[in-house]
Amino acid sequence: MDLYDETTDPKHHLSNFKSRIYLADASDVTRCKAFPTTLTKASMKWFDSLPPRSVTSFDDLSRKFLMRFSIQKDKVKHAPSLLGVKQEIKEPLRDYIEKFNKACLEIQDLPTEAMIMGLVNGLRGGPFSQSISKRHPASLSGVQERAEKYINMEENARLCEPSWRPGHSQSSKEKEREPKKKKKSDLKGPGDITLILL
Template identity: 45%
Template sequence: MEEQRERPPRREEGAASNRRKNNSHIQNASQQQGGTQNPLPLGVAPARRNPFSMQILAEALPQGIRIPTLTDYDGTGDPEDHLDKFLAKADLLDMSDAGYCKIFRTTLSGRAMVWFNQLPAHTIESFEQLSQRFLHHFSINKRYPKAASYLFTVVQQEQESLRDYVQRFSEAVLEVQDLNHELLASILQQGLRRGRFRESIAGKPPTTLDELLKRVAKYIRIEEALKPKAEVDNKRKIREGEKRDPRREGLANGQRHIPPNTFAKYTPLTVPRAEILTIAEQQGIVQWPRKMKEKPKRLKSDRYCRFHKDRRHRPEDCYHLKMKLRS
């Protein structure tokens, strides 16, 4: 029986073997460079990297643990504020140091998650180390306490109520560290508009913060009690202004009401309007208006408008004739 020859490998098997060799070479090169990622050929999946040590990765979270809900940190807010909120909720759980690390990772997103994924593999060995790196990297976003002089910039606006201003001032006070509360009354007085409350503080400065707050509450009640009457007075003035008819006011003062011009400018004429009216009359293209009623005292007037057949004005001053010629 003829000896069987060894079958040569198919082209697909050879290609798969080459891919395995390439992946092996890439993985070895990555390990030699301390975990540094190199661009991988198309179709080759990168090896999963994790900044946590093998000890942290090996420890599992307790069964049935409820991960606390917390707003994600995307790398734009105060990192210390996010860390404090995380610890306030995580301390309620019975977790190990590894549990803190794993759950803290779930609160990151955006640029913060990119930062975490770029940490060298297996270099985080404790939550303290992770939190210190986190605070250091995003320290540029940390909010620092403001000096007491900052409060002098918080002034009451023209239409701002006392309640709104005091609320805004109180929020600014929280941003100042180690503030002497005895200075609050004088600082608050500087930012107030002229009024009863400012006069009260200037005349009898409060000696304690508690006295200041009581005085503030008193004058807020006074301001809000008087506010409805002021609003009613303003609305009444607006209604009275709307009821006023400028035409009636003009007639009451003996002034003749002149309607507003329909056109901002009229085309300059080289011929007097009376002459144009005569030509139009000869051609039969004039639409005569109703004759105006004559008054005995105007019968002797030297003014006469042929368009209205009236002695109250001249053709050159006739508003309706201007409009006819313009149209």
Template identity: 35%
Template sequence: MTNISISPFMDEIKQAEPSRKFSMPHFTSFKGYEDPNRHLKHCRSAMVLYRNNDALMCKIFATTLQGEAQDWFHTLPPRSIWNFDDLSLVFIKEYSSYSSIKKKSDHLFNVKKNVKESLRDYVKRFKAEKAKIVGCDDSIAKAAFQKGLLADHSLFGEMIMKEDLTLVNSFALADKHAIWDEAR
């Protein structure tokens, strides 16, 4: 059983008080199964005005942890955290298995329409995968979308004939084909 009255912070952090002008920013909670890098970036962004105050950064960060993450925090050895960098390092180390794997535009070439999948469902799934890619190149996405179609699908043939299609136009064309497919 862990004694939660024993803090993992050094005495300097424990004893530091926020200024009277400090106003608590809004934070999303970290429960232990989200991307730790994303949570750390969120906290750093919200605390940008106080980033030079390690004690405050540590104390505020600790309040963003809930559930299993809060339990983990209280298992840290007493006086083991000297600054926010220390806290960030042990936090990332503990939760690194939940980090998002950064995908690139070419990942979309792995998204293929299944034979029994409706065109509408394929488009929905493709868009969801595209949304996970930061800075996705639309020309690569359009090529991957087309390549993911079955070669005998009427949309595939029409997309080949219209080489100047944008990704948005390709999705609009797919919507028309989905309506035709559903009418059959």
């Protein structure tokens, strides 16, 4: 079990502790003595500051723990928070879908329509977003099937790019253009005419 370090929801920590300690069928006194072993040094300072004999039961200790660390409660997220999940400019579709799915897992009772709307809203312009806007999907499985096709197309296109290969940083077209740029920059000024053979 992870130690409580004041950065996570105290309810989750207490719930984890209770489920483990109840399996051992421990007495109330044992629970009170075992609980501090799940705290880090920082949160242990709080426990050590409790006045002697101020804890009457494990339920009492639990209430005091929750009262002290309740500010660390996880903030409840709702469907509108999905509007903040956007596909970055060079972010592959696969990475965006994974990021979006993680955001969806943080929202309880999320309606399917809100999930689809949030996903479509966060897409940057491209073939997949154009496809979705032409024929809006009715189900999540429909979105997933279509997304998978575009993910595969995107990944195949990336594999075909010459710059994708390790050690190959410039495409051949870029290398062809480079000498032309140098020759054009050799011009001295408006009165100086130089013939450049391309």
